[in-house]
Amino acid sequence: MSDEAGRRPELRSTSGDCRVCGRSALEEIAGFSRFRRVTSDCRPWPSGGRLGVCRACGCVQKPDSRELARELALIYDGYAIYHQGGGAEQAVFGASGQAVSRSSRLVEALRSQVCLPPKGQLLDVGCGNGATLRAFGATMPGWSLVGTELDDRNRPEIESIGGVEGFFVCPVSDVPGHFDMVTMVHVLEHVPRPVALVEMAWAKLSRGGLLLIHLPDYTRNPFDLLIADHCTHFTAETAVRLIRRATGADVTAVHDWVPKELTVVVRAVAVLSRPQPSEAPADALGESIAQELRWLSRLAEAARSIARRGRFGLFGTSIAATWLFAELEEAVDFFVDEDRNRVGRSFLGRPVYHPDQTPAGSQVYLVLPAVTAKAIRPRVAREGVDYHLPPQR
Ligand SMILES: [Zn+2]
Known part of the structure; x- marks a missing residue:
């Protein structure tokens, strides 16, 4: 990376459709390829990535390519969640410095803001090593819990969590039954087809059930742009747009329950007509991303001189x-x-x-x-x- 990285929002059209609105309107941001990157499980990753912004809906994303697919496969092959803490989930710190796990913070906020019945069925899509299931089960012992993942590596750990009655390695649409709540915590930003995944999750809800989607927000944490295995970089606006497109339902609320991240809650009741994405000026979008990249570049320069x-x-x-x-x-x-x-x-x-x-x-x-x-x-x-x-x- 050099000082030049992200100095101007140089945009050029790229092939491929937007992951959120489906339109062929991606513009690639020049200069991004000079940044070193990092995997979401915190391993350094080389520079050379691509970043695009959709002219039609404003969503920031990695353009689909064979190279991206190859990198994702490589990253997940060696994936080791929370290795820095010996497997313990990352803590978030309150203003006074008290530590609490991110999942506990999320579940506590959910319980205090949304009326949940004492009994119910929860499906956690992409449950990882079970952090959300564990936090939910600990505070809602009357619920039966089911998790899905892409592979079996954490099966014994998941199945040992109190309240867990099922663990599936299959597409969400193949999980048997319907659920009062479906959660996706730090999942949607990883998948190449987020609309299809939300559609499948939505179809698993009982009438009146809740869909909870928890995501990083790059506008509050620009380092998110550097994560090599995040295919989409959401904001509250683009997350809501995607969910409306996939479900046809109105988003009930967007929350900032966890610092630097956003939580979207949708209740499976109101069905609206599917909205058309509005045109957003590409230059303004490119400029806002370029600003984030410039800030990252200045930060690296400053740190280099202090070092x-x-x-x-x-x-x-x-x-x-x-x-x-x-x-x-x-x-x-x-x-x-x-x-x-x-x-x-x-x-x-x-x-x-x-x-x-x-x-x-x-x-x-x-x-x-x-x-x-x-x-x-x-x-x-x-x-x-x-x-x-x-x-x-
Ligand atoms: Zn779009």
């Missing part, structure tokens, strides 16, 4: 820190993390310190969205360690 000053660490052991580690060509001495599951381990061959143990005299870069970094700094700062904020937006 030359001496002992240098990155705050975090997830997507953003992994990406910057690769972008700085591994010129990083250590990582800092508040998550106790990660402290004391090694990540990418470097030690992980708690903020309290960070070596005096060192420089630490808060590689986070600007707003988050600003909120965290007062909490983690200590005498003798320089914590650096990312550039202003």
Whole structure:
């Protein structure tokens, strides 16, 4: 990557149809291929990716190609979820620094905002190693739970979760029965055919049932654009558009229950006529993506110059820190993390310190969205360690 990356929104038409609206209106964003990338399970991934934006509906996405399919296969082949914490789910931190798992936060918010009956049936599509099922089962013990995945590798772990009565490795449409709730947590951004998957999930709902879709929001977390196995980069608008297209139903609500992410809830009742996507100006869309890429580029430049000053660490052991580690060509001495599951381990061959143990005299870069970094700094700062904020937006 160079300073030039993302300087201008250079758009050129690319072949292929938009994943969300189906129109042949993708424009490719030049400059993206210079960025190093990262996999969603936090492994560095080489530069050379492609990023496009749909002129018709505004959705940001990786254009379909044989190369993308090859990369996705390679990434999932070696997939190891939450390896930084020895398999423990990533924690999210409240303003005061208390840690809670992302799934617990999501389920707690759901329970407090949506009236759920004491008994019911839940289908979790793409259940991973069972984080959502575990959190849901712990707070809603009267529900029977079913999960699906692409392979069998986590079957014993899933089947040992309280309340789980089924685990299927098959298309969602082949799962027997109907459900009071279908959840898809960090699934839709990974799949090459998101509309088809939502259609299948919708068909599995009982009348009046709830579809819950949880996604990253790249406008609140630009590092999401660097994740090589995210095929689509959603915003609240494009997520709602996709769900309306797939279900014909009106979205009940969009929430920000988990920091930097969005949750869409749809109840299987009202059926509307299918809306046509509206034209969005491609130049404006390209410019907004180019802005995000410029910010990432400036961030890497700033970190590079700070790293030359001496002992240098990155705050975090997830997507953003992994990406910057690769972008700085591994010129990083250590990582800092508040998550106790990660402290004391090694990540990418470097030690992980708690903020309290960070070596005096060192420089630490808060590689986070600007707003988050600003909120965290007062909490983690200590005498003798320089914590650096990312550039202003
Ligand atoms: Zn589109």
